[in-house]
Amino acid sequence: MAPIREMLSETGITEQQWRVLRVLAEHGSLDTSTLADRASLLFPSLTRIATTLRNKGLITQTRDEIDRRRQLIEITEAGQKIIDDRADQAAQIVAGFRAALGDDNYESLLDLLAQLDPGSSN
Amino acid sequence: MAPIREMLSETGITEQQWRVLRVLAEHGSLDTSTLADRASLLFPSLTRIATTLRNKGLITQTRDEIDRRRQLIEITEAGQKIIDDRADQAAQIVAGFRAALGDDNYESLLDLLAQLDPGSSN
DNA sequence: TCACAATTATTAACATGTTAAGGAAATCAT
């Protein structure tokens, strides 16, 4: 993940914050549970990350009026911009990994890791 | 690592503390730099871990009298006992992973991971 | 020898992982 963190260092955003924003960028707005699941974060972590992202103005949190235990988290324009500006760069980093291993090996690695951790739907 | 952590939960020792003890159990006593390297820990982490292990009476730290910047870290009998008592159990957990993937796949996984991170001599 | 650099380790500050405890809202059984 070092190259990813390096890319993000200039934004003042961490790897996990970036992951949260990416998931939100794909899905628009999500409830906390789904978001935690897709970003592979535990609840307590997400709570803190959401707080800092909210303070940075990159997301908004609103109570679900139907079930007021729930929160809806939405990415702001500023947050979306951060993702958009670096999507290509991130894709290239991943492509770099893939190239380093070769396509076949890359697929093998993903398969083997998936076998070890059936939980991660990624 | 979940099974490892579960095994360790009864000892009150964490995964990293266990790693430090394991390295020490193999090598007797080591200077901090070498220990950090072999346990794949950064200096600040090792400093803290050493403090807690020392407080638990599992290691001892002594200044190197020739170069007084350095410290020698040694495992105590109590620390050695913790490792000895669980070495078999840990080996079985690893064997379990290996069995889950199959021997060939297991080797493949190690190879692929090594290609991604040439640094880890493990 | 003495200022300056390099080495070794610690401390600080922040973010996260992890487990446990707590709090508010909804659900359910009676």
Added chain:
DNA sequence: ATGATTTCCTTAACATGTTAATAATTGTGA
């Protein structure tokens, strides 16, 4: 309808990863 349970989330407490700043010691060159 109400008390117990469940669900969803937050807080708390501790350990670690990570980067930067400091401290202590040693090494070096003029």
